[in-house]
Amino acid sequence: MIVMRKLSYPRDRGEINNLLAGRGFAVADERTELVNDIINDVLNNGEQAVLKYTARFDGIELDGLLVSDEEFKDAYNKVGDDFISSLKKSIVNVREFHRKQLRQNWFTYKNSAMTGQIIKPLARVGAYVPGGRAAYPSSVVMTVIPALAAGVKEVVVVSPPDKEGRINPYTLVAAREAGVDEVYKIGGAQAIAALAYGTETIKGVDKIVGPGNIYVTLAKKAVFGVVDIDMLAGPSEVLILADSSGHPDYIAADLLSQAEHDPLAISVLITDSELLAEKVDKELALQLKGLNRKEIATTSINENGLIILVDDIKAGSELVNRFAPEHFELLVKEPFAILPEIDNAGAIFIGEYSSEPLGDYLAGPNHVLPTGGTARFASPLNTDDFIKKSSIIYYQKKDLASISDDIIQLAELEGLDGHANAVKIRFEGNEFND
């Protein structure tokens, strides 16, 4: 039984090119209009519109959106101590890693002219956490902890309620353990609009982070510019580059851990070993049977799974860079010799014990990662997402004097004599500054 589609590179170059071209985010979508209508409704009608869409899409009529202390207490009563213990370890590791990303203000002198860069945290951030039946406490940790590590004072979580109007207790406990008390029962495009513009009871934020479904993603794109957003998330992906030293059972398990997310999830193995490819395929068939989410994983593996045979690992790394995977596992004999060749990847898992799920929960680095080939230009969610910089310029008179002719020259050439005057006036006598 052949589970994964097999191609060879460079032989099947054309087909691989087509696959690569088909990934990524479309400029517009037939759902864009609906999403824009929802956003404008929330902008114009505030909370009332949010409640209307919550009734329509989440199937629950709510009176208020803020999660109460009572609800937090209920949540703590429902989750086990084991969960809280694992959650806390996750929070510690994620916090430690992200604190290392923090940066310093700096300034420099050139003669007596000072320039520099000031780092400040954003004031208020909203984290979107998917909801419904599943629990996503790890999404809370991965979006909230970097924001708090960066120094953001106000972090709020939004998550869609279930049909009883509740947010998953694991999500709530994760929020409180991470350090967030302000949680709203809203989801979809209406949640994004409420965060961007604010409503009667929800104060607008400066940035919205966290992945959601396509409506959430389109809404994030729409409000980009009003607020900042982290990225436009697409289906999750793993790409494994392995030579004959790879363990077929580990590789199959890691591919399936991706495939079980979503029928659209993409799992790819690139290898120079035909034997490994065959063994992985067999293992996939075996392991698929035992999965709870067998149907999702099977569809994903059959429709979006791919094994690419390459002549050597060097050709493999070229393909990795073209693919620019969200998750990348490097399973070769000398991974640190290959690592410098990898230009485009969200998170790089090195060696046989760095299974991708390790990065989803506990390792420390973020699991919110660029998808759809955007690792060419985008990064894992990190503390830089929660700060902004200001340049500073402090010139003394003699410093300005030393380059005033150059400024005047360039300004006049650009047709901006007001710019030139602003410099000239500082070196000409006049009634005020004598």
Add this chain to the structure above:
Amino acid sequence: MIVMRKLSYPRDRGEINNLLAGRGFAVADERTELVNDIINDVLNNGEQAVLKYTARFDGIELDGLLVSDEEFKDAYNKVGDDFISSLKKSIVNVREFHRKQLRQNWFTYKNSAMTGQIIKPLARVGAYVPGGRAAYPSSVVMTVIPALAAGVKEVVVVSPPDKEGRINPYTLVAAREAGVDEVYKIGGAQAIAALAYGTETIKGVDKIVGPGNIYVTLAKKAVFGVVDIDMLAGPSEVLILADSSGHPDYIAADLLSQAEHDPLAISVLITDSELLAEKVDKELALQLKGLNRKEIATTSINENGLIILVDDIKAGSELVNRFAPEHFELLVKEPFAILPEIDNAGAIFIGEYSSEPLGDYLAGPNHVLPTGGTARFASPLNTDDFIKKSSIIYYQKKDLASISDDIIQLAELEGLDGHANAVKIRFEGNEFND
């Protein structure tokens, strides 16, 4: 004669709130559809579509889009040595400043588990430089130099041609002096689409930077996700916070240097000195008369200029943060005592000799800055815009073992037993790895 509208804070709080709420980027615009049509046309029909829109909007039928060596030579013959000398000083200062923004890879160990962050430059970047009659060599410097400083190998410039099919010679010379040979004669939404998707002769880029008109801005928003973009630029702004120590003539000149850009440009003075406010107003009337771009500046000052009287400088800094200006001048007796209060500003000009035009050309920091209040969450263009990060995770067996129960617990709780299996399989005997 009263030139600038005057308000008091907190007295006119309501009016100031309305002004602040009216800034920023709208989610949709009546021009969005036209822009999306152009983009899709370029996506589907490539160069032919680009040439069609160039004929329609720029009024010139071109055979090819790439600027030739001949055209570069002509440009060098047209510009003076003085220009090249000033340009070179600008390039040196901008390069020196931006090189200080560069960052290092890092890694850390927790027991024997390694995690870290790798920095890589983007592969290919496109810089949009406005064109038409005016010359914008400084836009070339400010977009190209940070990209090259960050290590980007391929930087291309696009700029709309004039009716003779030429790009401004100052722009061309600036491109070559900055280090760019690949310049295309394209502008508007069609230029953004060509950069995002590539055409028969233009290779697509990973990121598009540089400000343009509203069509360029809407197009950048549309292709965001396909490629990265720097920001959505709006009208330019300066806000000056001054006490009685401020020089009214310098302040008026700096306000006018903003106002001459565009009737929509915004120039604001916040002061606790009524006397200073009056003197600035008089100076504005005087200085306006002498400007070449008098009409633009007058419209801008009358319609979008504003003096706000505050009780004290502390109240003034609160307003600065709410305004989040693109350019901010801090003209008070002890500027470095006030500086820590300033959370939101693109570039901060400190002291009487740090006139805003200094930052436009020569000081070193970037002049591509967040407008419309987006300094709440956005930064000056900087080398971080031209790199991306990858996380690395390298766990040994014992490191994974120490947290495997936590991963399994969290994965199963999220309903992802495939994730749990990927960890379990590494600690269970099986046919392959014994």
